[in-house]
Amino acid sequence: MCFSETSKIWNKIVCKVSCLLHEEPILSDFYTNSILKHKNLFHSLSYILANKLSTSMISEKKMQSIFNDIYLNNPSILNIVVEDMKAVLKKDPVVTDYFTPLLYFKGFHALESYRLSHYLWSMKKTSFSIYLQSRISAVFSVDIHPAACIGSGVMLDHATGIVIGEGVIIEDDVSIFHSVTLGGTGKNSSKNRHPTIRRGVIIGAGAKILGNIEVGLGAKIGAGSIVLKNVPAYVTVVGVPAKIINELDSKKYSSKEKSNVSYINSFQYGDGI
Incomplete structure (x- = not known):
């Protein structure tokens, strides 16, 4: 996966959401916080997942920072995220754009959250990876062991x-x-x-x-x-x-x-x- 392809996908998402911002002003804060305030796809995804998985015990800001660090240091995960997005676009007849799975599909969210927990498991950070598994199960009703x-x-x-x-x-x-x-x-x-x-x-x-x-x-x-x-x-x-x-x-x-x-x-x- 080349960086230019990822950038093109991100630009398409930003362009689409910018248009929707005017069509659906009631969602302006949602679109801005989830997409428009971020510099790339992976900062956006970190925010979206952290927003859903955080608790009073582990804050959204702390969780987002951990996710950003994983993405920053592991480009292979980024490639896989994009391939998963492309798979949804290819296989699901109701999906015609990249922003739909990114913003709305809990199957995509659960899978990408699992990928973070799997990485932590592979780095012997087993306690936090199991904690994430528990949160993924509670939030998305999807239970994937991090191993x-x-x-x-x-x-x-x-x-x-x-x-x-x-x-x-x-x-x-x-x-x-x-x-x-x-x-x-x-x-x-x-x-x-x-x-x-x-x-x-x-x-x-x-x-x-x-x-x-x-x-x-x-x-x-x-x-x-x-x-x-x-x-x-x-x-x-x-x-x-x-x-x-x-x-x-x-x-x-x-x-x-x-x-x-x-x-x-x-x-x-x-x-x-």
Whole structure:
């Protein structure tokens, strides 16, 4: 992700919000404080997330400062944030601009808050990362363990009720709808008790994927399904328990994509604060 692309996206957001400022004067303070008073996308995002996650015990100003430091020192996180925004714009038919997920979508907010908690976890700041997990769960109704590994270009659509366990690995370009659980079966207490979700997977609302299993590249999981066994690449599975109902067209995935699967179990965000 080049800096110029991020700047172009930010300029589009500022331009759009500046127009809306005149159309919806009742939201002028909201637009100004969230967008217009900030110098770039990541200062704006730090403010938005800190505003939502802060409490009387940890102030908005203090939390915003911590988030800004993480973004400043870790450009890889910034790249991922932009890819997540682009994924929402690409995958959600009701979204036609970048400012909508930035300002309004709790799935996007929960995911980017998780990324901050994951960074802190990787830097051995476990107490604060778990504190953030608790706040994310309370504010957004999304519970993602900070040790989980999630790639870029991910969309959490609607998001309410999503649970993602400690050992979960999610690769790039995955879409997850509300009330999805990626967890254990309760029969295994080891760290290898959670699923791996490969690139391009779509998980329908209410689906439960449980255990140390793999959902293959480009697979689709039907709404309400319970998945307890490995799912091959490029299939659709539906039901309780989930069964294959058809194979997808794997030709739309180039050979380069197939060979460039993002194995992110060693995923790190870079240097410390």
